[in-house]
Structure formats: C-alpha cells, structure tokens
Amino acid sequence: MRASRLVSILLLLQTRGRMTARELAERLEVSVRTIYRDVESLHAAGIPLYGDAGRSGGYQLLDGYRTRLTGLTTDEAESLFLAGLPGPAAELGLGAVVAAAQLKLMAALPVELRDRAGRIQERFHLDAPTWYRDPEPVTYLSAVADAVWNERRIQVRYRRWQAPQEVERRLEPYGLVVKAGRWYLVARAGESVRTYRVSQILDLHPLPERFARPDGFDLAAYWQGYLEEFEARLRWGEAVVRLSPAGLKRLADLMTPGMVTAAQESAQPPDEEGWTRVTVPIESIEHALGEFLRLGTDAEVLAPTELRERVATTAAELAARYRFS
Incomplete structure (x- = not known):
C-alpha cells in the first residue's frame, strides 16, 4: 500500500508539477504527516524531489526528471478498458486515436493482464445514449472542442427555446460535457457561466483572441451544481x-x-x-x-x-x- 502511494506521489508531481503537502494528502486521502514521511523516503531513494516553504511553496520534481514506472495492477488495466467512450470519441474525431492508444496499451501489457483486458472488451460495452433516440447532429462539435482546448473565443448563432429563439453569443468555452449521448458546452457569456447544447449551435466563427481560463474552475463541480439547479427549477x-x-x-x-x-x-x-x-x-x-x-x-x-x-x-x-x- 505504501509503495503504491509513493508511486502515486511521483506520478502526481510529474503530471501536475508543484503540489503542496496538503494537496497531496487530500488527493491520496492520508494525513499531511504521512506525506512528510513519504517525501523523506523518496529523498532517501535518490529521487530529485525538493520543496519550497511559503504560501506559493510545495514539492516539485527537478526539471527534466521523468519516472519510467509503467506497471499497472490488474484492476487498473481492466478499468482503462472499461472507461472508453467510443461513440463520443468518434464524434470528437478521436475514434482512430483511441483505438490506436488501446492497441499500444494492449501490446505493452504483460500476457496475464492482456488476457483480462481482452475479456473485458469482449464482455462489456458502453452505449451511453438513451433508448428510442437518434443521435443528435453536432455539426460544430470539433470546432467547439478545438476552442475549448486552445482557449479561444468563439462567436455563435444559437437556437434556444424562449423568444427570440435565435441569438448571437460571444463565448469563452471552458469545457464539454456529454450526458445521455448529448453534448453540452460550458462557457462564459458576458459575466456569467452558462450551458449550451452543442446541437443547437446554428453557426460558429472562431475568433483570433484567446482568453484566460479562471484559476480553480472545476468543470465537474460546475456540472453537478447545474444539474441540481436545473432539477430544482423543474419542481413547479x-x-x-x-x-x-x-x-x-x-x-x-x-x-x-x-x-x-x-x-x-x-x-x-x-x-x-x-x-x-x-x-x-x-x-x-x-x-x-x-x-x-x-x-x-x-x-x-x-x-x-x-x-x-x-x-x-x-x-x-x-x-x-x-x-x-
């Protein structure tokens, strides 16, 4: 258990950069004191890990250091092949990329894990859309995804349910959510963050200027709050x-x-x-x-x-x- 946690600390610092002891403790669900002990063990093992004190301090790996740890547990390997979303990936234009990534992962796995991952794909399939509903046309999904990824503003003509039905909006796209086979864009319009159904975008023009994504914006937390508010509005x-x-x-x-x-x-x-x-x-x-x-x-x-x-x-x-x- 401790060895797995030490590896997790390394991978977190490698992928996220600087993190405080408290952030690591919350992420790994242990005490801050445990993180201090783990960091000392990593130091003793020769890992180039250093820490800075102060409000902006934290632990960080020496620039250029990359761990070559690639081991996967059985549960981890199985979960990776259960987590794929082939439909949404294809809609984003990433179907071939996902297939190639899974092929490379399969080839890199030990034989016993490769067999288990293969059985997972043979026995489980995720079909996210609901029954009796054709897939929605999402003409501008790729353009929206590109704007989200590159933090570029977009100008859209959008169809909504209330009058006037067609409106123009200048958006700062923060993220995409797929729910029950439908794609939703979370974006800032003016002073507020709102949700837009991608299939209702009638026209889209990428704008040259970029925007600064707010620090600490949590897409999953926003979406959960949006769902709760939406359900509350429905209770007439x-x-x-x-x-x-x-x-x-x-x-x-x-x-x-x-x-x-x-x-x-x-x-x-x-x-x-x-x-x-x-x-x-x-x-x-x-x-x-x-x-x-x-x-x-x-x-x-x-x-x-x-x-x-x-x-x-x-x-x-x-x-x-x-x-x-």
Whole structure:
C-alpha cells in the first residue's frame, strides 16, 4: 500500500508539477504527516524531489526528471478498458486515436493482464445514449472542442427555446460535457457561466483572441451544481397520487428519477385496496398530465384539483372517442 502511494506521489508531481503537502494528502486521502514521511523516503531513494516553504511553496520534481514506472495492477488495466467512450470519441474525431492508444496499451501489457483486458472488451460495452433516440447532429462539435482546448473565443448563432429563439453569443468555452449521448458546452457569456447544447449551435466563427481560463474552475463541480439547479427549477409544485401495486412497479420505468425517489420517500402504507398514496414533484400541469396518463388506470390523481380535473376531462374525451356504437 505504501509503495503504491509513493508511486502515486511521483506520478502526481510529474503530471501536475508543484503540489503542496496538503494537496497531496487530500488527493491520496492520508494525513499531511504521512506525506512528510513519504517525501523523506523518496529523498532517501535518490529521487530529485525538493520543496519550497511559503504560501506559493510545495514539492516539485527537478526539471527534466521523468519516472519510467509503467506497471499497472490488474484492476487498473481492466478499468482503462472499461472507461472508453467510443461513440463520443468518434464524434470528437478521436475514434482512430483511441483505438490506436488501446492497441499500444494492449501490446505493452504483460500476457496475464492482456488476457483480462481482452475479456473485458469482449464482455462489456458502453452505449451511453438513451433508448428510442437518434443521435443528435453536432455539426460544430470539433470546432467547439478545438476552442475549448486552445482557449479561444468563439462567436455563435444559437437556437434556444424562449423568444427570440435565435441569438448571437460571444463565448469563452471552458469545457464539454456529454450526458445521455448529448453534448453540452460550458462557457462564459458576458459575466456569467452558462450551458449550451452543442446541437443547437446554428453557426460558429472562431475568433483570433484567446482568453484566460479562471484559476480553480472545476468543470465537474460546475456540472453537478447545474444539474441540481436545473432539477430544482423543474419542481413547479407537487401532486398527490394513489398508485395500484402495478402502478407502483411501473413508476420506475415511466417517470423521471426525481419523481421515483420522491414517491419512494413519501409512500404511505397501502390502503384496504392495496393502493399506495405518494407525493411527487411536477414540472407543470400540462407535463404532469402526460406523465400520469401513461400509468392509465393504475394511477388516481388526488391533488392539485386542476390536475385531477384535467385527467378526468381527458379520460372522458378518450372514452367518447373510442365508444362503440
């Protein structure tokens, strides 16, 4: 365990440059005192590692030093072949590059690890997009990715859902996120950082000027916050619903994860008919109407009154349309 940690310290310093003892400790989930001991051991082993005191100090490898450690554990080798995203890589124009990299890695592995990695590829395949949805056209994905990588501003014509639908935006692209097969651009527009769906970019012009990426901007943290805010905006109100045993089972297949979680947390004991009362968040009356109609006779909306009346009216109109003469 300690030997693995010493190697990790070397690789972190080699790839990230200067790091403080506290940063290393947080990254490796050990105490700062443990990092001090590990650094002393690396010194004793002849590793050209030095440290500077002060606020801007930290540990750093001597310029030009590169470790030749290439060993991979079994779990590490397997995880590398599970982590590939062939679809998104191809969309970025990197499909051949990923394939070549995996081939080189496979050739460099010991025989036993090569066999296990091969079995991983034979037995597991990641298909990120959801069911019943064709891939979105992402005409400008390569140009966006190039701007993200080279920190260059772009001018885009963008289609959004609210009026005016087509707008011009001057963006500083910070990063790309792929979720459920859809690509999103995280970029600064004016004074705020926003999210743009790449497929909705109608036109794009790279600009000559570069921008300075903010220090400490964490793409993963931003995206998590964006998702939480987005979900909160969708919660227009709540609906109280009775579900039959079959409806309760079908809920997980037909509703969003947020609605399913809320239903599970609010579920009351089944009544004398075996039906369960739950409270779930809804985006709007119109949206909720479509959601609960999908459950058919396995759901009864109790509140709000407007939603219950809309369901009853829609059911009556359906019955009239399909009435046999």
